Amino acid sequence: MTGMFRHWPTRLRSVVVLAAALVMAGCAYIRDPEPPMTIEQVEELTPMAQVPVARAWVNPPGSQLVFQRGLLGGSEQRVLLVNQSAMPGDNQMVIRTRTGFGDGGRLRYEEFIRRVGGLPAPFQNASSGAFQHDADDLGPYAWAEERFGVGTICVLAVRRVQSAGRHLPAGVDAMDILLRNCVNGTAAKALEPILAPSVSGGPLGAPAGGSSRMLSALAGPSQ
Structure with a gap:
């Protein structure tokens, strides 16, 4: 084959050599396949969509906007x-x-905080040892607090709600909640959104007369 190649015209030999070089160069630049995305990366790319406040899964005082994603x-x-x-x-x-x-x-605290994007200000450096613990009709909850100036307090609170405390749809094991709330007042006031009356009560916009209907944890429209 080599002897035959020597008898080819010079121009043809040059073309063959150039083609072979291009093929080898192309092979050198073949990229390795991209690794699969992690669950956290997939979730980061999943957009939020605004839903009516009346479709919130909880009923805290002072609700303004509600966003949801699957x-x-x-x-x-x-x-x-x-x-x-x-x-x-x-x-x-x-x-x-x-x-x-x-x-x-x-509640798996470290996993939960990682999945929601980390701790919000002013609690970025809060450790698990900074949390206080209590319980109400829905079970245990934990919170940390920071005071600023005269009369301003911020709380960071977490809890898990299970079907024993309120209705959850089939297949849902639990509902994990994080609250960041800064108020002019007391820690009790700042914690109100995560306590049992707000978490287990009916949805915002419930009919008058106390006939509020219990929303399941997946009551909002799927996105």
């Missing part, structure tokens, strides 16, 4: 609350359902 193995709502303090940042509740994990036990 996730792998659950759904998420973010309920924005009024902020009448001088503290920057959003007062909000982040609520996530867990579906099909068979995990209705205790």
